[in-house]
Amino acid sequence: MTRITPFVMAKPMESPTSLTHGAYAKLRAQLLACRFAPGEKLKIDDLCRRFEVGSSAVREALSRLASEGFVVSEPQRGFRVAPLSVDALSDLTNVRCSIEELCLRGAIEKGGIEWQTQVVAALHRLSHTPVWADKAARRYSEEYARAHEIFHEALAAGCGSPWLLHLRATLYNHSERYRAFSGPLSKVDRDLDREHREIAEATLARNSERAVTLMNQHLQMTTKVILDSVLAGEPAPESAKARPGDAHLPESLPRKRGAPA
Amino acid sequence: MTRITPFVMAKPMESPTSLTHGAYAKLRAQLLACRFAPGEKLKIDDLCRRFEVGSSAVREALSRLASEGFVVSEPQRGFRVAPLSVDALSDLTNVRCSIEELCLRGAIEKGGIEWQTQVVAALHRLSHTPVWADKAARRYSEEYARAHEIFHEALAAGCGSPWLLHLRATLYNHSERYRAFSGPLSKVDRDLDREHREIAEATLARNSERAVTLMNQHLQMTTKVILDSVLAGEPAPESAKARPGDAHLPESLPRKRGAPA
DNA sequence: TATTTCAGGATTATGCATTTTTATTTGCAA
DNA sequence: TTGCAAATAAAAATGCATAATCCTGAAATA
Structure with a gap:
């Protein structure tokens, strides 16, 4: 049933194979573009509505982004955008x-x-x-x-x-x-x-x-x-709503992940 | 109410602040110890029973481990232990x-x-x-x-x-x-x-x-x-059950994560 | 003024429904 | 009888909604 495709350019259109991956990609792109202010709280429900997916997908996307260092995860307090310094x-x-x-x-x-x-x-x-x-x-x-x-x-x-x-x-x-x-x-x-x-x-x-x-x-x-x-100049050009948190204070960004078992 | 604690050694007992983090830490430790064979399929339900947590926690742990490169995630096919080569x-x-x-x-x-x-x-x-x-x-x-x-x-x-x-x-x-x-x-x-x-x-x-x-x-x-x-010698000393998959074939380990949005 | 209590909200965790994948079986033809 | 293919059934992954737990903040009391 696999129709012969004459030529395929290097993935012109991304096919979000799963909702989770789609949410991850979108959120990551917006994070990298600083559409969210550093330090801003990332509420699960808001993100669910924004990306039209369930909480599972959002949570999974946030987890991956946390391990990449773009968001920080506080144990029982949810997620925040990783600060810049x-x-x-x-x-x-x-x-x-x-x-x-x-x-x-x-x-x-x-x-x-x-x-x-x-x-x-x-x-x-x-x-x-x-x-x-x-x-x-x-x-x-x-x-x-x-x-x-x-x-x-x-x-x-x-x-x-x-x-x-x-x-x-x-x-x-x-x-x-x-x-x-x-x-x-x-x-x-x-x-x-x-x-x-x-x-x-x-x-x-x-x-x-x-x-x-x-x-x-x-x-x-x-x-x-x-x-x-x-x-x-002015710090943020068109960064979204909410409190801007700390913009440029001297602190460390890539915090160490738990090594001890 | 914070009672004065005389001295605290460097965290002798880990307090798994959340079930998710606990499952993540345990799974990661077992992965690093090669308790799972490289290439082995990681079934969600099995891990749920093994660690006595829900599927959300396991899924989240797997996501983080995937972004760290210890497991690989195939879009709609679940997770596998990252291969070695x-x-x-x-x-x-x-x-x-x-x-x-x-x-x-x-x-x-x-x-x-x-x-x-x-x-x-x-x-x-x-x-x-x-x-x-x-x-x-x-x-x-x-x-x-x-x-x-x-x-x-x-x-x-x-x-x-x-x-x-x-x-x-x-x-x-x-x-x-x-x-x-x-x-x-x-x-x-x-x-x-x-x-x-x-x-x-x-x-x-x-x-x-x-x-x-x-x-x-x-x-x-x-x-x-x-x-x-x-x-x-023999490749695996006491690695757990299941098919060992490929043990040492030349392939790349850290696959690139999706940069394009 | 400091402490305690209580309500509101958010995060975390679980179970179930839906969809996709995979394995097995059945049917048809050689 | 054997081989291939389609259909069916089982299993697994994904997504969602609900329940329980925890944190935050304010009001009330001492």
Whole structure:
């Protein structure tokens, strides 16, 4: 009965195979986009109505998101959106630099023709995607964010280490949450196109030292822009209702999960 | 009403604040100890009876464990124990070497007196804990495994980076699962005490290069011993019932979680 | 003013109904 | 009689609604 499908592009439409997974994906996307304020209480019933699913699905989605560090679970008090903090962003950026360096060096050493091709393709897509969704508000467009993610993932993919790529993706997603939180970005004219192009060129030229240096500068600069935006201007651009809680106070983000049995 | 408690040791008895968390902790402990065979089907009802909780609690525990990579979730087909593979162990070990190196260098650079003290204490505890639970079977005792974990965690803790320590703990736990899977360890006389002591000495002496070299050798040697044990002797020592599924075939372990919304 | 009690609300846990998957059996044809 | 396929039955996973437990906050009392 399986009809022959001529060609299938890489999953153009997501099929939420189960309500649980659908709720998880939607909630996760809204969390990453900072549609919920950090520290905000996530009431089960509200989420049930919002996503039109039962409490089981919502609870399961929240559990997974909690173990990923995007929400925090207090034993008998329900769930809250994981807080953001300057210290956590600083730590996150530093660790991310280290991990991206490992990926980059591995990719330069082991990457083959397929990897090179994907990097070139991703760079092309990125440089031909409009950066700003709202020129006045200076906020990135959804398409640009996606192309940016694909570009960085393509660079790292060459290392061929599933675990390293998994760690990298984790850190990238958490960084994205900070970027989404930041308001209109500072006016310093940053030639993102040039940064990405130079990183790609140094990488494809197998110049590890230069590639790593450029990548670190790229990541630290991004963090600096975000911090400037948050500390200077208004913190939240269009984050939803409810109490904003703590926005940027120094506290740790990824709390340790129970190791002892 | 809070009665004054004279002294409280570090949580001698776990208080399962909720049934869900209790089931999660128990299941996780059994997973890490390889009480379930890799690839084995995890039936909800069986787990309900085994842990004496409802299906919600079990489902939630499985969700969290799935996002941690200890079980895999197939959309409408339930959950299975995450498979193990030689390739995955190899990758895991390599990445772990890199992460432990980052932790170690950071700790040597930034660790203070408190860190040094904890390292010395952990080394003392480790060297005075009996290694073998069953001398004949050559299997580590529970106490030794715990002391070993504390020792390595103490070494890394000095780096002071929450994110780096989180990544390290993740990799350590997955490595533990492989160690628990391996049968009786090979007869090569390995002076574990000496290895740990030399690592600690080099670290406390702020000798980064030597400490990192020794740590890498330590980790790679552990992996080699495990591989020898698995490839040579009988694969599973006392793993529970049910079909063992695939034990050691080359496949990837940490499958990517859905990034696209 | 501090403590206690009580009501409201939210989270947690359970059991059942629905839907999908899988295994077995039956029927038909070679 | 054997092999394949469809249909049926069993089992399991998913989703939902209800019940019980716990926390939060305010009112009342000492």
